[in-house]
Amino acid sequence: MNPPLVKVRAVREPDAGRNPLPAAQAETLKIDVEHLIFFYGEKRALEDISIKIQPNVVTAFIGPSGCGKSTFLRTLNRMNDIIPGARVEGRVCIDGQDIYRAGVDVVAVRRKVGMVFQKSNPFPKSIFENVAYGLRINRLTSNRSELAGRVEESLQQAALWEEVKDRLHESALALSGGQQQRLCIARALAVKPDILLMDEPASALDPIATQRIEELIYQLKAKFTIVIVTHNMQQAARVSDFTAFFWLGRLVEYERTDKMFTAPSEKLTEDYLTGRFG
Amino acid sequence: MISARTATPRKVLSALFVAACALCVALALVPLAFVLFFVVSQGIQSLTVEFFTHNPRPVGEPGGGMANAIVGTLILTALAAAMAVPIGVLSGVYLAEYPGSRFASAVRFAADTLNGVPSIVIGVFAYAVVVLPLRHFSTLAGGFALGVMMIPIITRTTEELLLLVPNALREGALALGATRARAVFTVIVPAALPGIITGVVLALARIAGETAPLLFTSFNNRFFSTSLVQPISSITVQVFTYAISPYEDWHRQAWAGALVLVTIVLVCSMAARVAAARVANIRGR
Numbered sequence: 001m002n003p004p005l006v007k008v009r010a011v012r013e014p015d016a017g018r019n020p021l022p023a024a025q026a027e028t029l030k031i032d033v034e035h036l037i038f039f040y041g042e043k044r045a046l047e048d049i050s051i052k053i054q055p056n057v058v059t060a061f062i063g064p065s066g067c068g069k070s071t072f073l074r075t076l077n078r079m080n081d082i083i084p085g086a087r088v089e090g091r092v093c094i095d096g097q098d099i100y101r102a103g104v105d106v107v108a109v110r111r112k113v114g115m116v117f118q119k120s121n122p123f124p125k126s127i128f129e130n131v132a133y134g135l136r137i138n139r140l141t142s143n144r145s146e147l148a149g150r151v152e153e154s155l156q157q158a159a160l161w162e163e164v165k166d167r168l169h170e171s172a173l174a175l176s177g178g179q180q181q182r183l184c185i186a187r188a189l190a191v192k193p194d195i196l197l198m199d200e201p202a203s204a205l206d207p208i209a210t211q212r213i214e215e216l217i218y219q220l221k222a223k224f225t226i227v228i229v230t231h232n233m234q235q236a237a238r239v240s241d242f243t244a245f246f247w248l249g250r251l252v253e254y255e256r257t258d259k260m261f262t263a264p265s266e267k268l269t270e271d272y273l274t275g276r277f278g
Numbered sequence: 279m280i281s282a283r284t285a286t287p288r289k290v291l292s293a294l295f296v297a298a299c300a301l302c303v304a305l306a307l308v309p310l311a312f313v314l315f316f317v318v319s320q321g322i323q324s325l326t327v328e329f330f331t332h333n334p335r336p337v338g339e340p341g342g343g344m345a346n347a348i349v350g351t352l353i354l355t356a357l358a359a360a361m362a363v364p365i366g367v368l369s370g371v372y373l374a375e376y377p378g379s380r381f382a383s384a385v386r387f388a389a390d391t392l393n394g395v396p397s398i399v400i401g402v403f404a405y406a407v408v409v410l411p412l413r414h415f416s417t418l419a420g421g422f423a424l425g426v427m428m429i430p431i432i433t434r435t436t437e438e439l440l441l442l443v444p445n446a447l448r449e450g451a452l453a454l455g456a457t458r459a460r461a462v463f464t465v466i467v468p469a470a471l472p473g474i475i476t477g478v479v480l481a482l483a484r485i486a487g488e489t490a491p492l493l494f495t496s497f498n499n500r501f502f503s504t505s506l507v508q509p510i511s512s513i514t515v516q517v518f519t520y521a522i523s524p525y526e527d528w529h530r531q532a533w534a535g536a537l538v539l540v541t542i543v544l545v546c547s548m549a550a551r552v553a554a555a556r557v558a559n560i561r562g563r
């Protein structure tokens with residue numbers, strides 16, 4: 001049989017008002033979540049979330065405490081797996097592959113989808129060993145000089161190299177809070193993920209350290225797809241291309257950041273952004 | 279008016295209470311002070327170079343030492359550690375990793391019970407399972423008895439220390455693509471390692487001073503021996519043997535042995551404390 005002249009693509013019903021991406025880009029989606037429902041035991045923490053994220057953009061998740069934005073972020077690299085009683089329904093596709101399909105290698109998923117946590121969590125090892133950790137356990141480098149090269153490269157990407165290059169073998173715990181967080185970013189970058197999930201990466205940092213992290217996010221966008229959870233709406237406005245507003249476990253609005261912050265289509269979003277609640 | 283000088287009933291009561299606490303502390307420390315005083319004052323005069331380099335002399339012959347017993351105690355505790363450290367640490371890892379499972383509760387209960395079993399009973403157990411099949415007393419049997427005593431201590435210490443490691447470290451390792459086992463053995467156990475080592479040293483100090491489990495397992499040996507299948511001398515059993523003997527000279531040797539033993543235990547405890555303090559410093563930052 002001859003191949004069809006016109007390539008027929010499975011047509012997806014565009015989620016009107018929810019997904020600001022044109023349907024034609026569906027093929028190049030980095031993250032494609034469909035009808036995700038998340039349970040903590042009997043409690044439904046997330047209700048029917050669908051969202052499509054393009055490569056090399058920064059997407060911010062905003063919303064009041066307990067709205068499910070962190071929970072949703074953690075479904076994207078299956079970090080919720082370690083919570084007893086957690087259960088997921090629906091599909092989460094990364095590069096078109098459903099990561100909750102049976103037989104998926106969770107370790108491979110987490111290598112592809114890196115994560116930076118709210119509180120910096122350097123291992124009680126040296127600065128070098130922190131960055132080398134992911135490379136070592138995944139056997140990503142074949143010799144010492146390659147390992148050292150990747151460590152340096154990652155620290156430079158995280159804008160930390162100049163500050164630590166003379167004390168790579170000192171304890172990571174001696175670094176300042178902002179440096180520790182950049183170290184954690186370097187550690188995540190070292191395994192060369194495609195996607196970087198950041199769960200309020202600057203919430204425990206002072207304004208100057210926060211600014212550095214934000215500049216970093218802007219630079220990293222060229223290479224990675226970034227999803228950032230933030231409590232700080234100004235931060236979302238500054239760093240992100242798209243913003244998703246969560247409320248009570250639902251995705252209320254997902255829109256280009258400039259549009260969301262100037263002309264949100266949902267009343268609830270407007271009330272939240274103008275500080276009427278939350 | 280707030281006056282610092284007036285003795286209100288509340289202040290008097292407070293002072294009385296603090297005084298009572300101080301008195302109780304002093305009372306608790308008195309036995310320790312007396313033990314140390316007697317052991318040092320009685321033992322120091324017999325603590326000669328010969329005591330460390332020579333074996334016991336026959337009855338009636340003056341001099342001699344406890345070289346065989348000191349070496350014996352070192353071998354016995356090393357054997358016990360070789361047996362108890364792997365089993366104890368791995369059981370502790372299991373308890374910390376699967377805290378809710380039924381098996382874990384059973385293990386925890388068993389460890390606590392074993393911890394409370396009188397040491398003489400552990401000796402009887404070792405006699406039954408090691409000495410009887412081998413048909414004679416041996417170093418192995420003594421090391422086994424001490425190891426059995428050490429396991430529950432190390433298990434529970436390891437479990438408690440692992441539970442203190444922040445969960446954020448585990449998540450950090452998992453997010454980098456570590457498997458659960460990998461995260462445990464490359465991040466969580468190393469983070470708790472200084473504390474675990476402290477626990478092991480304290481456990482060693484404790485079992486080094488045990489006599490009862492050795493009486494009918496490793497027994498005693500008047501000669502220098504490093505054989506694992508022969509009876510072996512130990513400081514504690516030697517002190518016991520000398521102390522109940524009718525000879526003045528042996529009594530002096532017993533005091534010296536007690537001094538060596540107390541010194542070993544004190545040095546171990548202090549080393550463990552220093553290590554723990556250093557860990558606390560690192561964590562505190």
